[in-house]
Amino acid sequence: MKHTLHIAPIQLEEIDAVIALLDARARWLAKRGIAQWQSPLPERFVDLLRLHAAGGHVFLARLADDSAVGTFRFEWREPDLWPDDPEGEAGYLFSLATHPDYAGQSLGAALLNWAADYLRIQGYRYLRLDCIADNTALRAYYPGQGFVALSVVEHEGVRYARFERRLYSRSQESGARMQKM
Numbered sequence: 001m002k003h004t005l006h007i008a009p010i011q012l013e014e015i016d017a018v019i020a021l022l023d024a025r026a027r028w029l030a031k032r033g034i035a036q037w038q039s040p041l042p043e044r045f046v047d048l049l050r051l052h053a054a055g056g057h058v059f060l061a062r063l064a065d066d067s068a069v070g071t072f073r074f075e076w077r078e079p080d081l082w083p084d085d086p087e088g089e090a091g092y093l094f095s096l097a098t099h100p101d102y103a104g105q106s107l108g109a110a111l112l113n114w115a116a117d118y119l120r121i122q123g124y125r126y127l128r129l130d131c132i133a134d135n136t137a138l139r140a141y142y143p144g145q146g147f148v149a150l151s152v153v154e155h156e157g158v159r160y161a162r163f164e165r166r167l168y169s170r171s172q173e174s175g176a177r178m179q180k181m
Contacts, residue, residue, distance in 0.1 A: 003063055003105065005070070007114050009056040017068040018053070018060055019046060021099055028100035036132050049073070049095070058095075061111060070111045072096040074119075080155050081130055081162060090126035090164070091119040112145050112165075120167040127167060133159035 010018060019041060026039035038045075052058045052073045061070035078085070078092040093115055098107040116127045131138040133152045139161050143149060147163040154160070 003069070003102075003107065003110075005061045005063065005107070005110055005114070007059055007061045007070075007111070010053050010058050010060045012050070012053055014060060015046075015050055015053050015058075018049060018058060018071045021060075021068050021071050022095060022097050024100055025097040028103070034135055034137060036135055036138070059115075061098075061107070061114075068099065069102050070096075070098045070107050072111055072115060074115075078128070081153055081160055082128060085128075089124065090128045091115070091122070091124045093127060093129040096129070108141070109145055116146075116165055116167055125167055127165040128163065130160040130162045133161045135161075 023039050026037040029036050058073040073095045075092040119127050142163045147165045150162045152161050
């Protein structure tokens with residue numbers, strides 16, 4: 001089923017909708033034996049969401065009836081998992097989730113495409129993300145969405161699979177660098 005989505009940065013008063021959506025997805029994943037997130041969400045993670053929401057970096061996707069169906073957040077540096085990346089080259093996508101009631105309806109692909117377009121307009125060359133290395137479903141999903149699997153890294157005892165999606169063809173990159181200057 002094709003949905004029309006309205007995607008925008010959240011206002012702080014919408015944080016509960018994001019938390020509920022992430023928690024619903026965490027429970028859905030846990031029932032399938034996938035340990036991507038904890039439910040309930042740890043308070044330190046909720047605090048991080050609030051901080052990013054205040055900066056305009058947490059996004060919520062809603063349907064025409066105002067149902068919250070997807071979320072994600074951006075970071076502009078990720079020194080823990082991407083320590084060697086030059087600043088300003090990539091946007092890092094975190095906390096990507098769709099509501100379980102809409103599973104199988106390509107909402108994840110729509111959110112990833114929207115995020116890629118958003119970063120491309122901002123002049124970034126790459127959209128980068130990660131997942132828990134043992135999450136075989138996501139590791140199989142991302143290449144089908146235009147991502148290249150790069151490596152597995154360990155941080156604080158957890159292994160993460162890293163992916164990137166090029167946002168420009170090589171010929172477009174020189175023009176993007178010129179626009180960003």
